[in-house]
Amino acid sequence: MKVSLLCSLSAITFGLLTSAQSSCNTRTSINGTPFPSLLDVTAEELTTGLESGLFTSADLVNAYIARINDVNSTLRAVTQLNPDALAIAQRLDAERAKGTVRGPLHGLPILIKNNIGTNDSMDNTAGSYSLAGAKLPRDSTLAAKLTKAGAVILGKANLSQWANFRSDNSSNGWSAIGGQVVGAYFPDQDPSGSSSGSAVSSSLGLAFATLGSETDGSIISPSAINNVVGIKPTVGLTSRDLVIPLSEHQDTVGPIARTVKDAAYVLNVIAGYSPYDNYTSAIPFQNYTIPDYVAACNFSALRGKRIGIPRNVFDTPRIRQGRYGAILNSFDNYALPVLRAAGATIIDNTTWPGYDIEPANRTSVVFDGDFISDLPKYLAQLTYNPQNVHNLEDVRNFTQTFPLEDYPDRDTAVWDQALDYFDGLNNTTPQFWGNYTLGLELAGPQGLTGSIKNHSLDALIMPTFFASHFPAILGTPVVTVPMGSYPAGTNVTQNARGDLNATGPGIPFGLAFMAGKWSEETLIGMAYAFEQRTHVRGKVGPLAQNVPVTELGEVVGMSRGRGMEVKL
């Protein structure tokens, strides 16, 4: 075996293995086959490497943990590592050696958002100390599906605390337990949220892929701003069992990955019926047999498609001339010509009249009522509840009195309003139901589904930044794919709290494809066809100081027969 070596400075910073490897012992290839770069590697490339013996799943775990370590003090994308990850990977390596391969995710490390529960050494907290140390009766359905498919759950990704449902004055990506997630493409970049750590981790190759969750924008928005692909599935396609809830009517869990096909591989595994989430019983496919979303990745998927644009949602003079104007320029002058050249017919300005008449606080009535109802149902399932929190009143009291929760510098205004307004009631009141069904009417017949019907559309598109709201109300899917980044000379502007930069040169943005419920196959095909024609991700780079330095060559072989252990 011919091993090529490289004297790498980065190996010196590689401090998490118990015995240091000489910095001049870093491999770049074996028998002439180079190691893939973990910043951009795909599932299929990883599987090729595992099959050929170029590296093992244990090597991948070691490499990804080192990469998490490389950037954790600056970006805080990962809250917790799974102390069992290496042992799990070694078991999966042994299975593969005996000829058993569970599927395309066999041996691939994945990070999951810190609101998706596991029955292991890791916490599930939504970033709140009120749930630190709490225990669950079993793995969540999605964690169990990932494990069964052979994925290695590597750790928990940081997030906007409580999925951004606590404060009026907090910041995207901040949680008490995880600190402030920062995006990699600009100094102090607002990572968006609430799946902030999941998106940053996928973008920087801290895992093969990640899971995020969305109630209104929390997968697609951070995916777009961190230069990755996000799939927000139809509510009910993926189970919310043992996922810390915000709104049962709108919550959904989906993949965040570097390519459309990688996201599709993950969706293939996590989609499906769960006896613990009755929304999954609405899955319309015969015998709950999920379509093959990887097979939907088709270069020709845009040919002959009719695609609408609801301009009234985002194309106003104020937005065009303001700080997000560059996104509209990219949409009109870059994305639309690509879609047309790929054979799509663009039906511009398929207006959503419902968008302009939605009452300002309709959404908060729905979120407030759902959270008040759904949080106790989650808490009631805990088998160990160290802070004895059973409902939103308890959680608020804890948050206001526990110093690390940063109250009142970060307030509880969202909960205060919810408790004040509902005053002991929940999502069974006529006012709740009226606001909920009003949303379905505005976003449906007077919005997304109405325009699809009236114009015989296959899908709709928008810049991702503006795309989440009506699909959120309806529970319909969205796929976002990188579209561009703010050009040189863009004004640097801050988030509302003034502690992160929200716009600036080089910060990425995305293109969103949307359609009716269960249309993931169509949307994934279109997003893939756009991605394969544009390859925007490769044209937009993170800041050099934010790129993890550890690569596979530095860890290969280190966990084989030498008693190497990961320090946690």
Ligand SMILES: *[C@@H]1O[C@H](CO)[C@@H](O)[C@H](O)[C@H]1NC(C)=O
């Ligand atoms: C949960 O984890 C505990 C501790 O490892 C284990 O004893 C128990 O069997 C697990 N429960 C389920 C349902 O897997």
Ligand SMILES: *[C@@H]1O[C@H](CO)[C@@H](O)[C@H](O)[C@H]1NC(C)=O
């Ligand atoms: C799930 O159960 C709730 C409450 O029992 C019910 O309102 C809802 O219609 C059910 N959803 C589905 C998809 O069956």
Ligand SMILES: *[C@@H]1O[C@H](CO)[C@@H](O)[C@H](O)[C@H]1NC(C)=O
């Ligand atoms: C669906 O399930 C039923 C009952 O298990 C079975 O008889 C039928 O063949 C299945 N259909 C398909 C298309 O798999």
Ligand SMILES: *[C@@H]1O[C@H](CO)[C@@H](O)[C@H](O)[C@H]1NC(C)=O
């Ligand atoms: C950028 O900032 C300048 C100076 O404050 C302002 O005049 C201009 O309108 C801003 N441009 C955009 C696109 O917001």
Ligand SMILES: *[C@@H]1O[C@H](CO)[C@@H](O)[C@H](O)[C@H]1NC(C)=O
């Ligand atoms: C879109 O349609 C609306 C109403 O039909 C019209 O007022 C508006 O000017 C159109 N906008 C564009 C960009 O075509």
Ligand SMILES: *[C@@H]1O[C@H](CO)[C@@H](O)[C@H](O)[C@H]1NC(C)=O
């Ligand atoms: C809705 O808005 C009205 C008017 O601004 C306000 O009085 C009311 O408190 C709000 N209700 C909720 C539930 O936010």
Ligand SMILES: *[C@@H]1O[C@H](CO)[C@@H](O)[C@H](O)[C@H]1NC(C)=O
């Ligand atoms: C909502 O409140 C009603 C009346 O207090 C109660 O009977 C019901 O169990 C509650 N439902 C939920 C989902 O919390």
Ligand SMILES: *[C@@H]1O[C@H](CO)[C@@H](O)[C@H](O)[C@H]1NC(C)=O
């Ligand atoms: C509020 O929390 C504090 C400490 O976290 C606790 O001592 C107190 O009993 C709680 N109050 C209520 C009403 O739950």
Ligand SMILES: *[C@@H]1O[C@H](CO)[C@@H](O)[C@H](O)[C@H]1NC(C)=O
């Ligand atoms: C929505 O909730 C508000 C606040 O309680 C209420 O005044 C209004 O009537 C509700 N709207 C509908 C359509 O039920």
Ligand SMILES: *[C@@H]1O[C@H](CO)[C@@H](O)[C@H](O)[C@H]1NC(C)=O
């Ligand atoms: C934002 O970006 C500027 C560089 O344009 C940098 O000086 C500043 O420290 C960054 N952070 C914040 C919070 O403004």
Ligand SMILES: CC(=O)N[C@H]1CO[C@H](CO)[C@@H](O)[C@@H]1O
């Ligand atoms: C995994 C982990 O926590 N790694 C490091 C994160 O950053 C702190 C502070 O820089 C280190 O002490 C940890 O070892």
Ligand SMILES: CC(=O)N[C@H]1CO[C@H](CO)[C@@H](O)[C@@H]1O
């Ligand atoms: C507040 C904070 O930064 N908490 C933790 C975030 O996660 C890293 C591990 O990656 C820990 O080292 C931090 O202590």
